[in-house]
Amino acid sequence: DLIVHVRDITHPETILQKATVLSVLKNLNLPSHLLDSMVEVHNKVDLIERYKPTEENALAISALHGRGLEELKEEIEKKILTATGKKIMTVNINLEGPQLSWLYKEATVQEVEVMPEDGTARVKVIISNSAFGRYKNLFPT
Numbered sequence: 001d002l003i004v005h006v007r008d009i010t011h012p013e014t015i016l017q018k019a020t021v022l023s024v025l026k027n028l029n030l031p032s033h034l035l036d037s038m039v040e041v042h043n044k045v046d047l048i049e050r051y052k053p054t055e056e057n058a059l060a061i062s063a064l065h066g067r068g069l070e071e072l073k074e075e076i077e078k079k080i081l082t083a084t085g086k087k088i089m090t091v092n093i094n095l096e097g098p099q100l101s102w103l104y105k106e107a108t109v110q111e112v113e114v115m116p117e118d119g120t121a122r123v124k125v126i127i128s129n130s131a132f133g134r135y136k137n138l139f140p141t
Contacts, residue, residue: 001083003034004076009042009051009060037079041072081126089132090124099123099139106131 005021007014025035039059045051046062053060059075061068081087088110093099096119103109107127114121127135 002076002079003030003038004041005038006041006043008044010044010047033083037083039072039075039079084128086126086128087132088124088126090122091135093121093123093139095119095121097139099135102135102138103127106134 003025005018007018011017022035025038040053040055040057042051042053042055042058042060043063045060046065046067051060059068059072061072063069077088091099091103093103095114100109100112100121100123103123103125107125109123109125111124112121113123
């Protein structure tokens with residue numbers, strides 16, 4: 001669903017390496033949307049003082065020091081959700097009904113926060129648009 005191209009930005013041939021990788025990927029006859037949505041990651045930015053990527057949409061990280069990893073995670077999540085037609089959402093459910101079981105079968109449940117005082121829960125899920133449509137039809141309230 002997604003290509004993440006991680007480059008050692010300190011390597012003296014980093015530009016040539018990028019060109020080689022892009023050439024190989026194009027020769028694999030991958031769908032154009034994969035190449036268009038590729039995430040470009042510049043690693044080892046801790047070794048270059050005040051590094052700023054000159055390439056559009058490139059993310060600067062230091063895997064060693066953890067710099068930029070949260071932004072990278074967010075970008076990957078956003079692109080994967082777009083590529084798969086899914087979204088992350090939180091739904092409120094009644095624990096006495098079948099909603100939670102249905103969500104476990106039809107979506108990816110990430111988190112369940114139970115409110116014991118009223119028998120409900122907030123459920124964070126990754127769900128497709130079509131599954132969410134079915135959910136709304138089955139459980140309109």
